[in-house]
Amino acid sequence: MNMDEVLSQIKNEIENNDIVLFLKGTANMPQCGFSGVVVQILNRLELPFKDINILESEELRQGIKEFSNWPTIPQLYIKQEFIGGCDIVREMYLSGQLQNLLQEKGLK
Template sequence: MSDTANNPTDARIAEIVNGNDVVLFMKGTPLFPQCGFSSRAIAILDHLGVDYASVDVLQDMEIRQGIKTFSDWPTIPQLYVKGEFVGGSDIMMEMFEAGELAQLMAEAAVKPAA
């Protein structure tokens, strides 16, 4: 991950990532995703029944570009659990199908959705 001390966008991203147990950087919102990959990611998280925050990268171009550098991952959506980068929608799907994502959430003691 990049040096947050010299980059205010990285500092904002780090604050979001570290301030939420589960956060999804996505295109759109959970109620109105703006791409199929973001829609798939939301469906997975909703199916797992975990509490999560989301960030609409379409509303903030600095975050949209900065998150790619922050994670060294070129695509959106991006999932973080307990401050750690997990991956994008394809990785989420693979982990979900293998039962690994539910296991990760349980091991991380992620709260269920309200």
């Protein structure tokens, strides 16, 4: 798969799912602590989300970094908006900003 196809696939997932988490591993079995933290937060908020394992393909792993212009994984998208990685999501959750954003977007 070439990079254009990968970027198109990423864009398609983000457009067709309210909440998308690109992570190392899966929601059921995160392969890194940072991914695990974001999964826990989404689960605590009882939010259904699409999990995409970037370890399945090197193209996908590079593609998501290029797509978001963000160097690290995990990456959370809500209603097509890039939210950020573990630290940002955790800070937003603890401050209540994440819950407010979800409400604004009609998801909570």
